[in-house]
Amino acid sequence: MVDDVLIIGASLAGLRCATGLRRAGFVGRIVLAGDEPHRPYDRPPLSKQYLAGEWDADRVQLTPEDKWDELDLEFCSGLHAVHLDPATRTVVFEDGSSLSGEALVLATGARPRHLPGTEKNERVHVLRTLHDASALRDVLATEACQVVVIGAGFIGAEVAATARQLGHQVTMIEAATAPMERGLGSEIGAICGQLHVDEGVDLRLSTGVNNVEGSDPAVKIELTDESEIEADVVVVGIGVVPNTEWLEGCGLAIDDGVVADEFCAVAEGIYAAGDVVRWPNPKFGDELMRVEHWENAVEQGGYVARRIMGVETEAFAPVPWFWSDQYSHKLQLAGRPRGTDQMEIIDGSVDEKRFAAVFGREGRLTGVFGLNRPRHVMQYRALINEGASWQDALDFAQGT
Numbered sequence: 076m077v078d079d080v081l082i083i084g085a086s087l088a089g090l091r092c093a094t095g096l097r098r099a100g101f102v103g104r105i106v107l108a109g110d111e112p113h114r115p116y117d118r119p120p121l122s123k124q125y126l127a128g129e130w131d132a133d134r135v136q137l138t139p140e141d142k143w144d145e146l147d148l149e150f151c152s153g154l155h156a157v158h159l160d161p162a163t164r165t166v167v168f169e170d171g172s173s174l175s176g177e178a179l180v181l182a183t184g185a186r187p188r189h190l191p192g193t194e195k196n197e198r199v200h201v202l203r204t205l206h207d208a209s210a211l212r213d214v215l216a217t218e219a220c221q222v223v224v225i226g227a228g229f230i231g232a233e234v235a236a237t238a239r240q241l242g243h244q245v246t247m248i249e250a251a252t253a254p255m256e257r258g259l260g261s262e263i264g265a266i267c268g269q270l271h272v273d274e275g276v277d278l279r280l281s282t283g284v285n286n287v288e289g290s291d292p293a294v295k296i297e298l299t300d301e302s303e304i305e306a307d308v309v310v311v312g313i314g315v316v317p318n319t320e321w322l323e324g325c326g327l328a329i330d331d332g333v334v335a336d337e338f339c340a341v342a343e344g345i346y347a348a349g350d351v352v353r354w355p356n357p358k359f360g361d362e363l364m365r366v367e368h369w370e371n372a373v374e375q376g377g378y379v380a381r382r383i384m385g386v387e388t389e390a391f392a393p394v395p396w397f398w399s400d401q402y403s404h405k406l407q408l409a410g411r412p413r414g415t416d417q418m419e420i421i422d423g424s425v426d427e428k429r430f431a432a433v434f435g436r437e438g439r440l441t442g443v444f445g446l447n448r449p450r451h452v453m454q455y456r457a458l459i460n461e462g463a464s465w466q467d468a469l470d471f472a473q474g475t
Contacts, residue, residue, distance in 0.1 A: 077344075078103040080383060081176030083156055083166055085109025087118070088349025088372040089182035090137055095380025097146055106174055108151040108166070113205055114143065119369055121208035122233040123400055127241060128216060132205065156183065159325045161342045178344050178383045181322075181333055182376065185315035185350040185367065190225065190287055198290045199309045202230060211310065215241055220307035222246070223296060225284055227254035227268065229399045229406075231312030236401040238310075239274050246277040246304060248284060248296075260414040263432055263444055266425060267406065274402055315367060317351045332365045337390035339379050346382060348375040358392040358460070359411050359441075368397040394460045396452075404428060407449060409456035410442030417465065421472035422451055431455070433472070435465035 080096060082089045085107050093105050109115070116135045124130040138146070151174070158167040165175040187201035200211045214220070215238055222238045224231045227249035239245045251257065253264030272278050283299040293305040317332040327341050328334035332353040335341045339354055347354075349372040355361040374393050381387035396409040412418075412434035423430030423446075431451035434442040440463045443455035458468060 076385065077177035077383060079176050080105050080178045080180065081164070081166065081174050082107045082180040082182060083109075084180075084182030084184055084349065084351070085111065085115050085150070085152065086182065086184050086349065086372070087115065087137065087369065088184070088376040089180065090115040091373050091376030092180050092182065092348055092380045093146060093148055094138075095377040096383065099380060099384045099386060101380075101384060104149065104176075105147070106149045106151065106176065108154045108156075108168075108174060110153065110155040111204060111206075112152050114138070114150065114152075116205055117369075118203070121205065122202055122230055123237055125205075125208050126202075126212050126215065126234065126237045128212060132209075135205065156321045159322055159327075161326055161345060164344055178346070180379055180383075181341065181345065181347040181351060182349045183318040183321075183351050185317045187311070187315050188313045190284065190311050190313070193287050193309075193311065196287070196290050196294070196309075198294045198307065199287065199311060201311050202234060203315070211308070214308050215243065219243055221293070221305065222308045222310065223248065223294075223304060223306035224310045224312060225296075226312035226314070227251075227271075227278070228312055228314065229255070229397070231310070232267070232271065232401055233399060234310050234312060235271055235276055236274070238308075239271075239276055240402065243308075244277075245271075245275075246279065246306070247271060248279045248282055248298065250281070250283040250299075252281050254278075254280075257414050258408070258412060259444060260412075260416070260418055260434075262418065264414075266446070270401060270404055270428070315350065317365065319351060330363075334363070337361070337392075338382055339375060339391050340382070346379045348372065348379045354391060356392055356411075357390050358394060358462075362411065364395075364411065366393075366395045368395055370396045394456050396456060405445075405447055405449065407445045407452040408442065409452055410434065410440070410459045412436075412442030412444070416441055419469070421469070423448055433468045435468065438465050439463075440465055440468040 115137045155169040164179040167173045187203045193199040224235045224247045253261045254268045256264040286297040335354040353365040399406045416434040416436045420432045429447045431445045431448040445452040
């Protein structure tokens with residue numbers, strides 16, 4: 076049993092690892108180090124309630140003050156990791172300081188992708204951190220403006236919905252033929268896109284961005300269809316990059332994240348959790364996956380805590396699950412579907428915007444998507460967890 080644990084990354088996965096250790100009876104030293112100045116906070120509300128001005132910064136904190144004290148953590152903020160020595164489990168930070176632990180947890184998360192050349196343009200925003208959300212919220216709280224969202228994934232779609240509900244004119248640009256086409260396919264993706272069109276969003280599909288320039292009085296965006304649009308505010312939502320640069324050259328396997336085994340271990344005494352890690356999930360044929368969902372960070376952080384305590388013997392094999400609130404609609408996805416999977420709507424009505432659809436591949440149930448159908452998503456998530464076949468899913472639909 077180790078006596079001290081060092082957790083690098085003070086977001087959801089790192090905090091859940093710390094709380095999991097305490098809940099499992101760990102009485103040793105826990106150091107939680109992060110590069111932001113804030114205590115761990117919840118990211119999902121940043122693109123919705125916080126961005127809309129409905130919540131303040133205190134409400135997105137993950138742990139109330141009284142509960143925080145109970146965790147008995149050594150919290151180190153504003154520390155940017157630059158090097159790891161796996162042999163001694165020592166982390167060196169940008170300011171020259173260092174920390175080490177008998178057990179080390181890597182939970183450094185990911186950062187948003189930028190469009191090249193726009194990083195210093197004050198009118199071009201990304202949304203990942205509380206700082207990002209605060210800066211964008213300040214802009215959207217002013218008079219009505221023209222907002223352009225580049226990328227129609229979940230973050231882009233949530234920002235577009237929030238901006239539209241605040242009364243702004245919104246254009247959403249997506250390079251694929253439908254939003255979220257890669258994971259949901261063109262048919263379900265088109266339905267998700269229509270939710271925005273119905274609310275007055277100008278949705279541009281099969282359209283990329285050639286160039287973004289200028290800032291005063293507006294940003295000019297040149298599109299691949301040779302058209303040009305202007306924006307007062309641009310929000311880039313084109314995915315994230317795992318924060319692994321500081322691990323380069325230290326001997327750990329890096330491939331779109333730090334690579335772990337099925338027990339979330341990356342080396343002797345070193346574990347990883349959250350958006351930064353890829354691991355073979357036996358639930359999906361040992362597919363090496365990196366999952367950027369809230370639920371996964373919660374589960375994986377807690378799992379690593381149990382591994383450190385020696386009370387967890389099974390491999391980490393969750394069924395990924397994700398939700399998104401857009402306008403008055405709740406979108407939920409469970410499993411690991413691909414856009415090329417077989418798909419069938421098994422309940423509800425597309426026209427009424429209340430339905431559930433299942434996905435299958437090679438005779439297996441791979442995923443379920445629900446639009447305002449939470450019960451069905453949870454039911455089919457359980458079937459995926461059981462390893463149900465495609466036919467099992469169809470038969471279940473007939474019996475519900």
